[in-house]
Structure formats: C-alpha cells, structure tokens
Amino acid sequence: MAGNSALALDHVGLCARDPAPLWAAWEGLGFALSPVARQSGRRGPDGPVEPFGSGNRCAFLRHGYVELLGILDPALFANGVDRFTARHEGMHILAFGMEEVEGNLARLRRGGLDIPGIAWLERPVEPGGPIARFARLPFPDAPEGRIQLIRHMTPDLVWDPRWMGHRNGAEALEGAILAVGDPAATTARLSRLTGLPARPDPVAGFRIALPGAAGAAGPHSPAMETWLRVLPAGALDGVLPGVVPPTLPFMAGLVLRTGDGAAAARRLLAHLPLRDAPGGGVMVPPGHAGGAAVVFR
Known part of the structure; x- marks a missing residue:
C-alpha cells in the first residue's frame, strides 16, 4: 500500500449515550462483538495520554469493522460522544484507511486545512490486554460527524479471530x-x-x-x-x-x-x-x- 490518499473504508461508528442497549441490539443482529474497551488518548498532538470516558465494542470483519461507542464514565472527557448523541443516537463516524500518515498530513495542509498534527488514540483490546494504537487525521469541524483518515499501528491486535465469526454471515x-x-x-x-x-x-x-x-x-x-x-x-x-x-x-x-x-x-x-x-x-x-x-x- 502506498500513496497520499485514502485506500478503503476502514470503519464506521455508531454512538449511544448508554451503550448497553446498542451492544445488545447488535448482538441480536448476529454479531460477535469484541470485549468492552475503555479509550484513552491525547486531546492535542502534544498533550499527555489521559483516560477518556468513552468506550466501545466492535464488530470486526475480514475487511473493516463497525465501532459501537458509548459513554462509560460521564465525569471524564467523552471524546465527542456527548456532542454526537445530543443530535441523535446513531452513526456519526466515518474512517478511511491510509498508509502514509505524514504524507497525507502534508497533502491536507498544502490544501489549506488547519490540521494541528497527528491525533493518537489507544485502547486495550480487552480488559487487561495489550494496547492497540491508532494514528488519525480528523477532518476539522466536519458538520457530518467525525470524519477521519486512520492508520492502525497494531492491526493484528485489533482484528482478532475470536471476534470475527458472525452468525449473520x-x-x-x-x-x-x-x-x-x-x-x-x-x-x-x-x-x-x-x-x-x-x-x-x-x-x-x-x-x-x-x-x-x-x-x-x-x-x-x-x-x-x-x-x-x-x-x-x-x-x-x-x-x-x-x-x-x-x-x-x-x-x-x-x-x-x-x-x-x-x-x-x-x-x-x-x-x-x-x-x-x-x-x-x-x-x-x-x-x-x-x-x-x-x-x-
């Protein structure tokens, strides 16, 4: 893979203030969801890694996945989930896979976009498990929701075969x-x-x-x-x-x-x-x- 453009639709994300009914609904649709994972990251490119109040479970597919995101601790930074669900509960995230993080950042800046830098996100793949890491280039202030380019730094941790056998095919x-x-x-x-x-x-x-x-x-x-x-x-x-x-x-x-x-x-x-x-x-x-x-x- 190469080039300073998006390669594929990597994932979409649905948001709910209380994620438990969302997770139950998707399990009822025949998906084998990953364990609950609490998110953490930097609010800015140079900020410290801090715990977020948001968490997810995901339906991983051979190609791409669906993220099911909610608020686990309302006292902490909600990573935008509170803002999205204030509009409505549903799909608010589009992420496109990329290979060249620095190259795409340079391309977007040349185009006049005010992107401060690479946004880093991390979360355990399961409670007490190894940490998955992601490099993101979010489109600033997109009215449609969170739209971003993403590169998985630890893809083998994320796409675990244990969570990829779905009864719905x-x-x-x-x-x-x-x-x-x-x-x-x-x-x-x-x-x-x-x-x-x-x-x-x-x-x-x-x-x-x-x-x-x-x-x-x-x-x-x-x-x-x-x-x-x-x-x-x-x-x-x-x-x-x-x-x-x-x-x-x-x-x-x-x-x-x-x-x-x-x-x-x-x-x-x-x-x-x-x-x-x-x-x-x-x-x-x-x-x-x-x-x-x-x-x-």
Whole structure:
C-alpha cells in the first residue's frame, strides 16, 4: 500500500449515550462483538495520554469493522460522544484507511486545512490486554460527524479471530450512505480529505470510490473497492426504504457484504421488519440497529 490518499473504508461508528442497549441490539443482529474497551488518548498532538470516558465494542470483519461507542464514565472527557448523541443516537463516524500518515498530513495542509498534527488514540483490546494504537487525521469541524483518515499501528491486535465469526454471515464493510442538505459541499469536503475524485451517483448526489488494496482494512483484508454515497435527503428513500433523516446531515446507513448473499441474515433476522434493499440484499431499519440502517447483501 502506498500513496497520499485514502485506500478503503476502514470503519464506521455508531454512538449511544448508554451503550448497553446498542451492544445488545447488535448482538441480536448476529454479531460477535469484541470485549468492552475503555479509550484513552491525547486531546492535542502534544498533550499527555489521559483516560477518556468513552468506550466501545466492535464488530470486526475480514475487511473493516463497525465501532459501537458509548459513554462509560460521564465525569471524564467523552471524546465527542456527548456532542454526537445530543443530535441523535446513531452513526456519526466515518474512517478511511491510509498508509502514509505524514504524507497525507502534508497533502491536507498544502490544501489549506488547519490540521494541528497527528491525533493518537489507544485502547486495550480487552480488559487487561495489550494496547492497540491508532494514528488519525480528523477532518476539522466536519458538520457530518467525525470524519477521519486512520492508520492502525497494531492491526493484528485489533482484528482478532475470536471476534470475527458472525452468525449473520457478514464479512466486509462495503459502503456507507449519507443524506445531506448540500451534497456538492459535503462531497467536496470528503473528496478533499480522501484525496479521491467524486462522480455522480446513479440515483442522485455523488459517489466516492475507494480503490482498495490488500491489507487496507485489516491485516488479512482482500483488495476490494469500497464506496461512500452522498445523497440529497429526498433521494434517501429510494436507497434505504422508509428511512427518514432525524436531522441533516445524517449518516443514514451502512452496507455489509456477506458470503452467502444475505441468506443467513434473512433467516436469523426474520422476526424483524426487514425491507428488501434496492440493488439487492436485505435492510434492517435504523430502529432495530442503533439508529442506522444496516444492509446485508
């Protein structure tokens, strides 16, 4: 992997003030979640490492993962979770995998972005376990949520086979869908951050394709294209049926590739009000997935 641009959709993140119901909902969707991990990090590039009040569990896939984030100690710095959940509970994080941290930082600064430096984050992979470390380049003040480039410094610690066998057959994070008031403005920001061009979406708005590379979103991830769709609010129902934005901008949903054409997901989740997803697959409505639509295909 090389180059000063994003390579793949690394992960998306859902936020809840109380994470326990969110974690339970995703376990009910057939995911094997990682243990609870408390976060810590530096608030600024030169600040000390300090414990945060936020913590997560994750659904790790062969390619990418889904982070389920909440507040474990409201007395400590919440790492933005309080700000996100004040808008609504649901998806607020988009992270794109990169290889060249310093090269991408230089590219973004040349483009006029006020990025103070590399933001470091760390957390134990499980209570008392080894520490996973991450280098991040967050897009400053993005109204859509936390949008960032990320490089995993310890990927083999994060993608542990113990947490990657999902009863629903999910294997890869394939894409994410946003509904926004001004698709052109949002897409321009995302294209600037990723260093990748945007093209018209076949429904409406725009689409950014990330080229992929072996190991771009997990130590054993295949080379596969991932994507981001940025749609006007009026087009969302044609992509995620019945989903209504609670506010704009809105990270509306994610698409997971399965190994069986979503057959296991359809059987396992037949008790839920599933919807057929345009373009193939089956959709779990946001109300049953922590505030974001989840498409299995």
